[in-house]
Amino acid sequence: MRILNTIDDGFSQAFKEVLNRGEVDASDVIPKVLEILRSVRDKKTQAILQQVSQFDNWEPKTFQDLEISQDMCKKAYERLDKQKKEALHQAYERIYAFHSKQKQKSWMDFEANGNILGQKVTPLDRAGLYIPGGRAFYPSSLLMNAIPAIVAGVKEIVVCSPVPYNQPNELFLAGLYLCNITKAYKVGGASAVGMMAYGLEDFKKVDVITGPGNIFVAMAKKLVFGEVMIDMIAGPSEILIIADKNANANFIANDLLSQAEHDEMASSILLTDDKNLIVEVQKQIDKILPTLPRYQIAKKSIEDRGLMILCRDLKECIALSNELAPEHLELLITNPLAYLADIKHCGAIFIGTYAPEAIGDYVAGPNHTLPTGGSAKFFSPLGVEHFMKKSSIIYCTKDGFEEIAESAQILANIEGLEAHRNSIEVRRSKE
Template identity: 50%
Template sequence: MKFLHSSDADFESKFSQLVRRSDNDMSAVMPVVTGIIDEIRKDGDSALFTQISKFDKFSVTSKSDIIIDVKEMEAAYNSLDNALRVALNLAHDRIKSYHERTKPSDWTYKDEHDILLGAKYTPVDRAGLYIPGGKAAYPSSLLMNAIPAIVAGVKEIVVCTPAPGGKVNPLLLAAMHLCGIKTAFKIGGASAIAAMAYGTATVPKVDVITGPGNIYVATAKKLVYGDVNIDMIAGPSEIGVIADDSADPRHIAIDLLSQAEHDEIASAFLITPVEAFARAVQRHVEDELKTLKREPIASASMRNKAAIIVAKDLQECFKLMNELAVEHLEIATNDALSYMDEVKHAGAIFFGHFTPEAMGDYIAGPNHTLPTGGSARFYSPLGVENFMKRSSIISVSRKGIMHLGKPCMQLAEAEGLTAHKRSIAVRLED
């Protein structure tokens, strides 16, 4: 992993490379993904079945081959080890409780001219959730995507997940049952995004697509956006840690590795004002790597995508971390919450010595579908509002149009829109 000092002569150059860390260069896969989408738009199920057979390596001749039966979900849930079932239920309940508190409510008020104004929030009719398979199965992603949609009031939820060889991970099936999923398919990659965006005879067309995925999934979401809404364009996972010597260096080392084990191109950053602490974390990373089941993946990530930065003070730590705008940010200092206002850009913020990022991944409650690659500068975590639409409410009384009609007509006339002006004038004449 890189070891940098903010006082180094070439620091700005090296740090700018970290800021531009995104691996979402879609140009290489764009032609392939465009072809996949075009085929499904043109040929529907026929193209979809061919693509699944090609990419997921199992024969598909009819829709029954890709439909996930609800009985299979129920059986998987009932077969869970009791302790795992309890943990899954606890995670479900905590995620639901948190998201219920974030659901927007309709509101109205009357102004001084007796005009009623406000907003109405309505769930989309149908949501599509993409749950990745990738290098591991992620039932937690099913919970994090399905529960906000359920809380929003979405009536129909469609799930797509890759099933190499035609097999779906049992824990993912169990999570589907727990969330009450009724419509799910064994479809992965760009094919899944295209099928949900445009619909086929088998897969319903949805209004919004959420969920993370690889570069093919991200590219497909970007291409279908506008025909369907999406949550965000997600890239490789990442963690940033601001810590001083009040933290345990071994804890911080393991926290960095918790993202590195996701993917060879995941990123991990530590920024600290204490060099001795930085060196200690570096040593613990080397030791802890040897204990990981996914050591080759984590090693590649730490070798190519990780950095430790020694800053002059905590103030500079926050300045640099805000430029990185990381997906997950840990603040491992005493009185960590006192630094809340210093954070400008982060997907999720983990305060204190007993808040490893993994708590947010699984069981704390807030969503773990987060902006990556610096997009925390303008994106928010997935939430209930991603599955809802806001409509403006306007009700003008006779008193209201008498007060505001003439200035409104003047604005319409200035824009040359005669019918706009007349629509007000005829009411003032009555």
């Protein structure tokens, strides 16, 4: 694992490369994605059928062939053993409870002059969840995308997921049943994003598309932003752990590896003020790594993108962490509250010995769909807010109107908009 020291000469340059970890050269991908999207928009169902047969190795003949039957979902759910069912239900309930607390209320504010100003918060009509499929299907992804939409009150939730060889994953089917999603389609990649953004003959466009995916899905989401709402553009997963000398090196090593096993491109980073901890963590990693079933992936991730940085003090750790804006941030330090206010940018903060990232991936309650690659500087975790939107409310009394009419007319005049000025003037005239 690579080790840096902030007092070393080359540190700034080396750190800059880590900062740029989110940079993706998508110049090859964009034209291909544009072509797929254009084809879906113009040829609709015909394009989707052709693309599914091209990418997923089976031959759907009609749009109905792409629908997942509710009966199959129910049966898959019933086949689940009790232990798995209970784990999924506990996850569902805790995620539901947390997201319920996020839900914003409409509000009104009353002015002395009688004017009423406010904001009405309304669920979106129709949400499209993209869930990666095949061998990489994770039931937790389905729960984390579906539950905020359910809490928001979205009436129609649809799911798209690629199903290679037309062999749906049992857990995917069971998860659909658990989330009570009755509209799911065996369509993946940029095709699915296009289908949800533009609609087909028998499929109405959605209002928001959320969910993780590969570079094709990410670029397609970027390109349809504006036609629909998009949650975020996600890249490889990452963890940053800030630990002091009291932290448990074994826990840290396990947490770093839990990130590394996701993806060769995943980043696992430790920041500490304790030189000895770095040595200990390295030892633990060397011990655990060879025992992992996903050894090859984790090894490549740790070698290429793993990093331990020795800092002058915890304050410096926090400052570097804010610059990196990691997806997951673990605080394994003696007095985390002393630093919490200074933590500005990250997707989620895991505090203390008993909050490993993996607990947040599944059952803690907050969403595991988090901004990556530094985009935690501006994106928020997936949440109920992505499935709701606001409308301003403006009501004026005659008195309240008169109090502000003059200024509005002056400003309309400044901007050379006479009809704007008129629409105020006519209401001021005595009738």
